[in-house]
Amino acid sequence: DAGVIQSPRHEVTxxxxxxxxxxxxxxxxxxLFWYRQTMMRGLELLIYFNNNVPIDDSGMPEDRFSAKMxxxxxxxxxIQPSEPRDSAVYFCASTLGGQVGAFFGQGTRLxxx
Amino acid sequence: GENVEQHPSxxxxxxxxxxxxxxxxxxxxxxxxxxxxxxxxxxxxxxxDIRSNVGEKKDQRIAVTLNKTAKHFSLHITETQPEDSAVYFCAASRGNTPLVFGKGTRLSVxx
Numbered sequence: 001d002a003g004v005i006q007s008p009r010h011e012v013t014x015x016x017x018x019x020x021x022x023x024x025x026x027x028x029x030x031x032l033f034w035y036r037q038t039m040m041r042g043l044e045l046l047i048y049f050n051n052n053v054p055i056d057d058s059g060m061p062e063d064r065f066s067a068k069m070x071x072x073x074x075x076x077x078x079i080q081p082s083e084p085r086d087s088a089v090y091f092c093a094s095t096l097g098g099q100v101g102a103f104f105g106q107g108t109r110l111x112x113x
Numbered sequence: 114g115e116n117v118e119q120h121p122s123x124x125x126x127x128x129x130x131x132x133x134x135x136x137x138x139x140x141x142x143x144x145x146x147x148x149x150x151x152x153x154x155x156x157x158x159x160x161x162d163i164r165s166n167v168g169e170k171k172d173q174r175i176a177v178t179l180n181k182t183a184k185h186f187s188l189h190i191t192e193t194q195p196e197d198s199a200v201y202f203c204a205a206s207r208g209n210t211p212l213v214f215g216k217g218t219r220l221s222v223x224x
Binding site for chain 1: 145147149154157158162211212213214
């Protein structure tokens with residue numbers, strides 16, 4: 001199994017531009033999570049999906065952030081417009097649900113200048 | 114909601130010594146406690162987990178203990194090696210809810 005696949009690995013963009021991060025979960029997993037990691041705040045949950053349905057998006061910082069999961073094998077996290085304070089590493093994780101630990105992707109390092 | 118505190122934030126040990134990282138949680142309904150290791154430039158990787166019906170679990174040089182009464186759990190690494198150097202995260206959940214992570218411990222094993 002290739003694990004959770006995220007793209008791109010690195011993204012540098014100018015303030016105000018739209019950014020789209022992509023994630024392919026592990027085949028057969030039915031829960032998907034988007035986390036943001038910064039030095040100051042650690043790993044923060046942004047949103048999670050069960051069976052492609054968004055369950056809790058209370059961690060999404062602002063309306064500039066949106067996430068979709070059109071099918072079981074693909075999810076996107078979009079930031080529009082991006083701001084320098086959005087600079088962070090964004091992780092996608094998936095799990096079978098229940099008491100099974102989530103498996104993380106390699107992350108996307110986003111830099112907004 | 115759940116709140117997870119992790120200590121220490123940094124830890125340096127000599128190669129061969131043991132390392133202990135401690136976490137406390139606030140939600141008494143939490144019943145699943147995994148530990149993750151994150152190496153530079155990589156995503157967190159699950160290394161061991163424990164469920165609330167178990168007090169201790171061991172996997173080679175790594176062990177985790179859980180005290181539900183006190184709401185704390187610990188990671189123990191014995192005979193540390195340079196490749197154990199990384200950031201370690203504890204987490205907690207009710208099992209059907211997302212993990213809530215501690216802030217992490219940067220472990221340095223000095224050869």
